[in-house]
């Protein structure tokens with residue numbers, strides 16, 4: 344059979360000259376079409392396919408407060424494609440809240456918070472509870488960081504605050520110092536101490552003496568104990584929650600401050616959100632300030648957050664010792 348077929352092929356009549364040229368031409372046109380289709384469906388040669396699929400929509404440019412792309416240097420070769428422009432609305436973590444409630448008067452602040460946070464009973468009532476009384480330390484030496492810096496007296500003298508919000512209190516060193524200053528200056532000031540009183544992962548390496556019960560470090564109780572020891576229970580009130588949720592609630596409840604001190608999380612994101620939210624609850628003419636602009640911690644993000652916040656909001660940064668200070672516009 345095989346031999347037969349082979350023989351038959353050999354016997355085919357020769358192709359006409361027209362067919363001889365038409366066949367390669369058809370192959371060529373087919374090849375051309377395939378190439379053209381492939382070219383048209385491919386992504387643009389200048390953009391990376393990964394970027395096209397994953398990049399979030401570019402923020403829009405608002406001329407006022409806009410930060411130019413040269414402010415955000417990147418080593419990426421696609422620098423020219425990503426035009427990063429940021430405006431204050433987009434960086435404002437408060438954009439879900441249209442505005443803070445009308446401010447309540449400073450005289451009502453303590454009562455309002457005791458009602459809202461502690462069901463109407465002061466956290467200092469019947470303190471300490473028996474299970475903690477035995478193990479808490481009664482000391483006048485309280486560990487803090489820059490807690491007695493000159494900035495506290497400078498700002499308290501200047502602003503004469505009725506309400507101070509401290510974000511990051513730990514054992515109360517700076518809060519107690521501020522309470523002593525306001526008392527000495529004859530001011531009637533409430534100092535609200537926002538802290539989750541958890542410290543930070545690993546802080547026990549340096550603070551092993553703070554008592555612990557079933558893995559629960561008694562930082563909150565020790566703070567209350569210190570305030571009691573210094574006889575400052577009338578002017579200091581804890582707000583024992585995370586800074587984000589507490590500052591949002593103060594805003595919603597109309598609890599505004601003349602001074603806001605930021606000294607909680609020292610990474611960029613924590614500092615950024617605390618500053619953004621803290622600034623929001625300032626009374627007109629109020630001042631926000633914080634620690635660690637010039638210390639080893641600044642590299643972790645505090646200084647970058649302060650610088651960016653000041654730039655976006657058109658504010659000037661003043662320096663007082665290790666502290667940064669921003670006067671509200």
Ligand SMILES: C[S@@+](CC[C@H](N)C(=O)[O-])C[C@H]1O[C@@H](n2cnc3c(N)ncnc32)[C@H](O)[C@@H]1O
Pocket residue numbers: 486487488489490510511512513514515516517518537538539540541542543584585586587606607608613
């Ligand atoms: C550096 S200490 C504050 C020191 C204090 N200002 C002083 O000078 O004595 C930081 C405190 O921030 C608190 N903290 C950190 N992140 C927090 C957050 N997201 N919410 C609430 N408190 C936080 C920690 O529990 C810790 O007590």
